[in-house]
Amino acid sequence: MGKVLMKGNEAIGEAAIKAGCFNYFAYPITPQSEVAEYLSRRMPEVGGVFLQGESEVAVGYMLFGAAGCGARVFTTSSSPGISLMSEALSYISSAQLPAVFVNIVRGGPGLGGILPSQADYFQATKGGGHGDYRLLVLAPDGVQEAVEMVMMAFPLAEKYRNPVMILGDGLIGQMMEPVEFPDHLISEPSNKDDWATSGMDTRNRKDRNLVKSLFLNAELLEEHNRFLKAKYDRMKQEEIRxxxxxxxxxxxxxxxxxxxxxxxxxxxxxxxxxxxxxxxxxxxxxxxxxxxxxxxxxxxxxxxxxxxxxxxxxxxxxxxxxxxxxxxxxxxxxxxxxxxxxxxxxxxxxxxxxxx
Amino acid sequence: MQSEVMFAGFGGQGILLIGDIFAHAAMEEGREVAWIPSYGPEMRGGTAYCLVVTSDRPIGSPIIRNPMHLVAMNRPSLEKFAPMVKTNGVVVVNSSLIPIRADRSDVDELLVPANDIAKDLGTTKVANIVALGAFVARSKIVGFDILRQCVKAMFAAKEKLIPINLEALEQGKKVAEEA
Known part of the structure; x- marks a missing residue:
């Protein structure tokens, strides 16, 4: 496949499909609505699912549910929408499930504006939701790199069993640049049995997978947080780009x-x-x-x-x-x-x- | 060599479309290209513009305050952007709708009665393509053959529109060559 001229938003949608992600749930918001527009057409063509949630809160939990089932899943939104998804990000991080969130950042705070911004840096890198969790955050500088990062995001999310966020901005979403897509699809993650609640008959492991984030016992919660920290420390060792x-x-x-x-x-x-x-x-x-x-x-x-x-x-x-x-x-x-x-x-x- | 072209007019004139065709042509020639639309809370009939940056090298800043060239399809666009065009740039003025001039002695101003030409072809909808043909013929940033191919590709899904658009392109070229 040669170079094609595409809007950042559309290229992000196509990249997810090329990465083998056939589940996309979203709620429209400027300046990223073209992703939803594009995938509402493309997902049915490739046998995937496009679903517009009733709100960003719902979309966040749709990702939680789909990821828990072992489905490769992603969403795109812009700043106020990501705020609404932040609760789900905290839960997904605690439950250690892979999912990809794309934030095509617009100006804030509040409703702010719809023009390009990077004002969600703190939200993406320091929290947004509650608790000691971290997102692996990728920041592209153009359409081609946005494509590469979307394709990189799914394997990374699966490697760490952690949400990955792509922090773009309104200009990257709206501008068109020539892009090249790799032809191959990324294969299924090899560690899916570790988390997917896909039913006992289809899995190799004997023990049940539980999707949960509640640890009422202090020792267990301490242990859980230490485990998560070790994972974030490993990201610092292996993923700096x-x-x-x-x-x-x-x-x-x-x-x-x-x-x-x-x-x-x-x-x-x-x-x-x-x-x-x-x-x-x-x-x-x-x-x-x-x-x-x-x-x-x-x-x-x-x-x-x-x-x-x-x-x-x-x-x-x-x-x-x-x-x-x-x-x-x-x-x-x-x-x-x-x-x-x-x-x-x-x-x-x-x-x-x-x-x- | 980098060049920047501002295409401007009102919503519905096909401004983003001619920017898109032009960007495709540059890409087909193997050049780096970035197409940046104006986006904002616009309404139908409001202003619309897009900037196309083409270069032999990877494009750094896609944000350009002073474009090299301008294609102005309505009066507010000419008033707003003509003062910003760089010296020796090409300024295409849709003289069917714009009674004023760029008022610059250091640019190559080209008057194209795009709406009148389009009307003679059967529909004012192709006025944008007339202007594009005139601009490319004058500025020679991309080859005219590639431009024709890109117009065909753009209307591939509506094949019956191809002949009138190709004719619009030629009429624009003719104006540029005769001016």
């Missing part, structure tokens, strides 16, 4: 930026180069686990005077950047949260003074 840009040589400033805004930063870095100013960038592709060591190493390079977190929020990822930099150099922040995406020139205006 990031991309470095212009960090081979020396640079005066390190930008940390992800998603759509990182592309604007990349253009700004190219423009700086023509002026003779070197600026490097680390682009986290996983927001949890966060590339702490890579950032610390990058700012420890001689000549690097400052780090700056550039994000479409009022300063969320900057807290993780500060944590990673550990005082090696000053950490700054620049961001916008109304839906307006800064231009490369604006970024240059903010970064330049930090190089002096």
């Amino acid at each position: 990031y991309e470095s840009y212009n960090t081979d040589g020396d640079y005066k400033v390190l930008i940390v930026s992800y998603g759509i805004i990182s592309r604007v930063c990349r253009t700004a870095i190219d423009m700086f180069k023509t002026e003779g100013l070197e600026v490097g960038m680390i682009r986290p592709q996983t927001l949890f686990p966060f590339p702490e060591n890579a950032i610390k190493e990058a700012v420890s390079k001689s000549g690097c005077k400052a780090a700056i977190s550039i994000e479409l929020s009022m300063g969320q990822m900057v807290e993780d950047v500060e944590r990673s930099v550990q005082g090696v150099c000053p950490v700054h922040w620049y961001g916008k949260a109304g839906g307006d995406v800064p231009t490369p020139e604006e970024i240059m205006g903010v970064v330049k003074p930090l190089s002096k």
Whole structure:
């Protein structure tokens, strides 16, 4: 299959099918409704299920139920919808079931706006729902990477028996770019017997699978939480992904930026180069686990005077950047949260003074 | 070499569609491309625009305040975007509906009576394709043959619309070549 020109939202839907996911439950919300529109047509064609829930709360629990049965399942929504699904995310995490949630982020808080935003960084990486749980969070910077991350998300969710969230934004959902899909379908997970309540006659194991999150006994709940923590620690060991840009040589400033805004930063870095100013960038592709060591190493390079977190929020990822930099150099922040995406020139205006 | 084209008009004029066809043509030529629509709480008949960025290299920022070229299908679009076009850019003005001009001496302004030409072909619905044909013939960002193929592909599901759209494309080209 060659390249096709597709909207991010439609490509995300197609990628899920290519990943072997034939169960999609959703509730429409701008700017991601095209996923539902696309899959309402495509799912019946491939023998899958498209179901519009009565609310995002219901959709969250539909995923819980389907995942508990061993079905590969996913949903897409945008910020206010993800808030409503957050309770289910907590339960699914505790019950250790694989599911994929895509958040095409819009401006907030409250109903906010419908333009691109990254203001759900905290919600995705630090919680949203209650309790000590973590999501593995992937952040694409364009349509092709959104496709790759959707296809990566299902095996990761199954490997860790944990929800995976893809944090996009309104622009990635709405823009069209050429994309390529791999032809093959991802096969069934090999560890499905560990969780699927698929009936005793079809399974290899003798003991029952229980889907539950209630542990009234303190010792058992402690043990459960320690088990979950070990899993999240393993993610930190094995799943950190990031991309470095212009960090081979020396640079005066390190930008940390992800998603759509990182592309604007990349253009700004190219423009700086023509002026003779070197600026490097680390682009986290996983927001949890966060590339702490890579950032610390990058700012420890001689000549690097400052780090700056550039994000479409009022300063969320900057807290993780500060944590990673550990005082090696000053950490700054620049961001916008109304839906307006800064231009490369604006970024240059903010970064330049930090190089002096 | 990167170029950015702003297609603008009101909802219903097929603005997003000509951006889509143009983006397809660029992709078929093996170029990097990003098509960015205006999206917002719009109503029928409201403004509609999309930006198509094409480049030989991976596209960094898809956010462009000053596009290289403009195809303006109605007056508010020309008023809004003409001042932003880069020097030496092509500005296509749908002169059937726009009584004013870009008022810039540093751009290549091309007047195309797109709605009148389309009306003569049988329906004003193809005015957008007339403008697209004129723009591509003038700017030469993509090859005209590939553009024809992409128009055919776009209307593949409604085959009977292909001839009139291809004719609209040619009429647009003719205006650009004669101007």
